[in-house]
Amino acid sequence: MLKAQSLTKSFGSRLAVNDISFDVKPGEVLGFLGPNGAGKSTTMRMMTGFIAPTSGHAFIDELDVALHPVEARRRFGYLPENAPLYQEMTVESFLSFCAETRGLVKTEYKKAVDNALELCQLQGVRRQVIGTLSKGYSHRACFAQALVHNPPALLLDEPTDGLDPNQKYEMRRMIKEMGREKAILISTHLLDEVEDICTRVVIIDKGRLVMDKPIADVKGHLFEIFRKLTAVQA
Ligand SMILES: Nc1ncnc2c1ncn2[C@@H]1O[C@H](COP(=O)(O)OP(=O)(O)OP(=O)(O)O)[C@@H](O)[C@H]1O
Ligand SMILES: [Mg+2]
Secondary structure, three states, X not given: OEEEEEEEEEEOOEEEEEEEEEEEOOOOEEEEEOOOOOOHHHHHHHHOOOOXXXXXXXXXXXXXXXXXXXXXXXXXXXXXXXXXXXXXXXXXXXHHHHHHHOOOOHHHHHHHHHHHHHHOOXXXXXXXXHHHOOHHHHHHHHHXXXXXXXXXXXXXXXXXXXXXXXXXXXXXXXXXXXXXXXEEEEEOOOHHHHHXXXXXXXXXXXXXXXXXXXXXXXXXXXXHHHHHHHOOOO
């Protein structure tokens, strides 16, 4: 469903992502780990077509994201690292706008928006202007925009960052539930989160893939493995 094929990205002379390949099938939650600056967000930006790869390809449902950006965007939801929310819109009008831009017609998107508001527990702030939401609520509004068109694939860049313990629990529960059917790629620094919700783990370091294993192979040892593969040598 989601596929990275030899993705590579250079920023000037800096090689941020170096020949990364993996795929995520429906029913899989792939934990995407790596130290700060390893290239996780850059990889996700290429997989969603927000930046162009220097070389390599990203596919969603067999569609090359660079060649079919509009069709691709209907098939995935993306929670970016720094959520580009429209600060002056209300939560509800923002979600309607997102649903419409992803191909839903008016008769469908009212129901879709109601579903997303309910799933993300945003009914109480549906008419509030986004710029006035607290950090956690603003984050949930961004999560709601990723889900509103019920896509078969999700790319979530640190989805529980900044959430209170209750919201974190709720977000993890939702990801697990959605992961039964959808293909989900989730970047996180929380190893307990990976053990809780992921079915597979990829670790990248300095732009290169250094591990791709089922969770069963690494459960209980993730910290030692992460340190071994990514710690800066003294
Ligand atoms: N637009 C850009 N211009 C120049 N360098 C960039 C740009 N975007 C990312 N980089 C660099 O690419 C490298 C990878 O960054 P990236 O944001 O992908 O890391 P990350 O794994 O998501 O890190 P974190 O865990 O801190 O979120 C870093 O060295 C970063 O400074
Ligand atoms: Mg990042």
